[in-house]
Amino acid sequence: MMIAEMQNGVPQFIIILVYLSLLLALGLFSSRLFKGTKEDYQVASHSIGPFLLLMSMFGTTMTAFALVGSSGEAFREGIGVYGMLASSSGIIHSLCFFLIGVKVWRFARAHNYTTQIEFFRDRLNNNLVGWLLFPILVGMIIPYLLVGVISAGGVVQALTAGLAPDMFPVKLEGGPGGIDPAVHGGIPAWLGSLTICTVVLVYVFFGGMRGTTWANTFQTLVFMVLGVVTFFVIANKLGKQDGFFENLRVLGESIPEEGKTRVEMSKTKFFTYLMIPLSVGMFPHLFQHWMTAKKASTFKLSVVCHPLFIMIVWVPCVLVGVWATGELMPAKPPLPRLPGGDIVDANKVLPFLVKTQTAPILGGFLAAGILAAIMSSLDSQFLCIGTMFNNDVVNHTFGADRFTDKQQVLFTRLFIVAIVAITYLLSLGNVRSVFALGVWCFSGFSSLFPLVVAALYWRGLTASGAIAGILAAITSWSYLFYQGTLDPQGLSKYVLRLPIGGESYEVMPVVAMVFSTLIAMVVVSLVTPKPPQETLAKFFPDQA
Amino acid sequence: MPNSTDSSAPPDRKGLSSGALLIAGLVIVLLILHQDNWLWHNDTLLFGFMPIGLAWHAGISIAASFTWFLATRVAWPLDEEEPQR
Numbered sequence: 001m002m003i004a005e006m007q008n009g010v011p012q013f014i015i016i017l018v019y020l021s022l023l024l025a026l027g028l029f030s031s032r033l034f035k036g037t038k039e040d041y042q043v044a045s046h047s048i049g050p051f052l053l054l055m056s057m058f059g060t061t062m063t064a065f066a067l068v069g070s071s072g073e074a075f076r077e078g079i080g081v082y083g084m085l086a087s088s089s090g091i092i093h094s095l096c097f098f099l100i101g102v103k104v105w106r107f108a109r110a111h112n113y114t115t116q117i118e119f120f121r122d123r124l125n126n127n128l129v130g131w132l133l134f135p136i137l138v139g140m141i142i143p144y145l146l147v148g149v150i151s152a153g154g155v156v157q158a159l160t161a162g163l164a165p166d167m168f169p170v171k172l173e174g175g176p177g178g179i180d181p182a183v184h185g186g187i188p189a190w191l192g193s194l195t196i197c198t199v200v201l202v203y204v205f206f207g208g209m210r211g212t213t214w215a216n217t218f219q220t221l222v223f224m225v226l227g228v229v230t231f232f233v234i235a236n237k238l239g240k241q242d243g244f245f246e247n248l249r250v251l252g253e254s255i256p257e258e259g260k261t262r263v264e265m266s267k268t269k270f271f272t273y274l275m276i277p278l279s280v281g282m283f284p285h286l287f288q289h290w291m292t293a294k295k296a297s298t299f300k301l302s303v304v305c306h307p308l309f310i311m312i313v314w315v316p317c318v319l320v321g322v323w324a325t326g327e328l329m330p331a332k333p334p335l336p337r338l339p340g341g342d343i344v345d346a347n348k349v350l351p352f353l354v355k356t357q358t359a360p361i362l363g364g365f366l367a368a369g370i371l372a373a374i375m376s377s378l379d380s381q382f383l384c385i386g387t388m389f390n391n392d393v394v395n396h397t398f399g400a401d402r403f404t405d406k407q408q409v410l411f412t413r414l415f416i417v418a419i420v421a422i423t424y425l426l427s428l429g430n431v432r433s434v435f436a437l438g439v440w441c442f443s444g445f446s447s448l449f450p451l452v453v454a455a456l457y458w459r460g461l462t463a464s465g466a467i468a469g470i471l472a473a474i475t476s477w478s479y480l481f482y483q484g485t486l487d488p489q490g491l492s493k494y495v496l497r498l499p500i501g502g503e504s505y506e507v508m509p510v511v512a513m514v515f516s517t518l519i520a521m522v523v524v525s526l527v528t529p530k531p532p533q534e535t536l537a538k539f540f541p542d543q544a
Numbered sequence: 545m546p547n548s549t550d551s552s553a554p555p556d557r558k559g560l561s562s563g564a565l566l567i568a569g570l571v572i573v574l575l576i577l578h579q580d581n582w583l584w585h586n587d588t589l590l591f592g593f594m595p596i597g598l599a600w601h602a603g604i605s606i607a608a609s610f611t612w613f614l615a616t617r618v619a620w621p622l623d624e625e626e627p628q629r
Binding site: 082083086088103252270296304306307315 | 595
């Protein structure tokens with residue numbers, strides 16, 4: 001039995017190693033094209049065309065949250081998760097690319113910005129805005145990084161289970177033989193996370209934005225193709241019928257009522273989830289990807305294809321998640337449980353199904369696909385925090401000419417290492433829901449959304465108004481997060497309750513955050529001095 | 545390197561064109577259709593396997609893609625392909 005288990009884990013382990021080696025090779029190869037300049041390292045010399053931009057932006061926005069989180073949340077909440085985040089993102093993400101991305105690209109290329117903070121400092125003619133935004137943006141990127149790092153460790157552990165039971169035993173009280181078969185003998189999550197972080201760090205180090213874009217494109221192709229293959233294989237294995245559509249039919253019928261409807265989901269909560277994807281308008285790593293575009297028209301392919309790509313990735317994941325709640329899901333081996341309890345660890349539902357329902361070699365490839373989705377977000381986030389540190393702190397403090405390009409690339413790399421180390425240490429804690437972590441992180445970015453829209457479209461925005469908006473955003477986020485930690489149901493279920501006409505309506509906390517920012521920003525802007533005329537002429541030439 | 549004079553950023557098209565209004569209208573329709581209260585308790589399986597609520601929202605994704613395709617044709621915000629250098 002033990003030998004069989006070890007043999008079972010070995011193919012997955014080897015394929016993961018080969019895949020990670022390929023990524024390292026790609027990063028090293030792209031470094032040969034590196035021109036040695038800061039601009040090439042940070043924005044690939046603005047040379048990226050439509051296809052690479054589409055794939056890199058999609059790969060960046062689709063993280064562990066999309067694959068591991070969506071299937072896990074569908075397992076818990078049913079098919080409503082697709083409407084809450086996927087179809088809404090198809091509308092809102094492209095809206096952000098269209099209304100914000102193209103416009104900031106225009107200003108950034110004209111005035112030579114690479115980071116959001118450079119844009120806001122110039123637009124508002126104010127340094128304090130940058131000093132406020134820097135810790136907030138970095139502080140919110142860290143939980144986003146955590147989503148990826150934690151998921152990577154969980155995926156590697158679940159998919160290599162059985163590799164070395166003596167070396168990496170996982171005990172479970174009440175489990176068969178006193179072990180947790182879903183993860184027993186797998187590479188421990190801490191080691192898997194560490195390996196993934198190291199690989200991404202290496203190719204970001206050597207390849208910069210060009211390496212990141214290429215790796216993203218490669219990984220996006222990998223996870224999209226393998227995601228669809230996973231869906232076919234799991235459907236056929238769970239359904240146990242002759243044909244694929246017959247399998248789909250029996251699996252569809254096996255989904256419990258609450259899984260295939262939204263009977264247990266609040267309509268107002270669903271509606272207010274629409275504000276979560278607004279976060280894309282303020283993601284610093286996405287801003288940096290926008291800057292890589294060669295031309296304004298480069299954005300067109302991304303704007304059109306992004307909703308379709310989301311559908312291709314999310315529909316199979318959501319179906320697999322709800323199938324896992326049905327009667328066709330084998331009772332043995334049991335789904336992995338959270339440590340110290342009998343609650344299913346929803347984050348591990350997808351990797352567990354891949355592990356138990358596919359052949360070892362295919363399972364190894366599918367593991368690589370899931371890791372691809374995770375790493376294609378981590379790399380952009382790593383690069384952007386380093387870039388922000390160099391441009392918004394070092395250059396802003398000491399002057400852009402104080403250091404050579406080589407030194408600036410070094411600063412970028414060193415800050416990346418520091419943040420990744422902090423994130424890795426935080427990942428060793430016990431985070432129960434990747435989905436909840438992601439939603440709170442996205443809510444924070446969404447709360448700053450009014451700021452970027454006003455900066456681009458409202459002449460009346462003042463520096464004081466922007467500062468008031470930022471302070472309102474972070475204050476409301478912190479207060480609501482604290483309230484969420486006190487809630488008996490926990491952060492993942494925390495909602496505001498709006499009493500109207502004797503009824504209580506559930507509202508996502510993000511609504512309060514966005515409106516706090518909006519009201520503070522508008523009110524303070526209306527009563528404080530307007531920006532200088534030359535600043536307005538620079539950003540609103542038509543209305544000068 | 546791009547220059548950084550005040551006039552270096554290419555101008556937007558002035559005002560809201562009929563194309564932009566069309567896209568704004570379609571986005572509002574999409575957001576209304578997104579709140580599909582009428583399918584909330586419906587457990588029908590479309591094509592025998594797809595929960596109808598999920599199929600509806602997959603349709604929203606396709607409609608969103610079509611709307612954004614139209615946007616690139618009738619309401620693209622920039623006249624110039626590249627900023628002045």
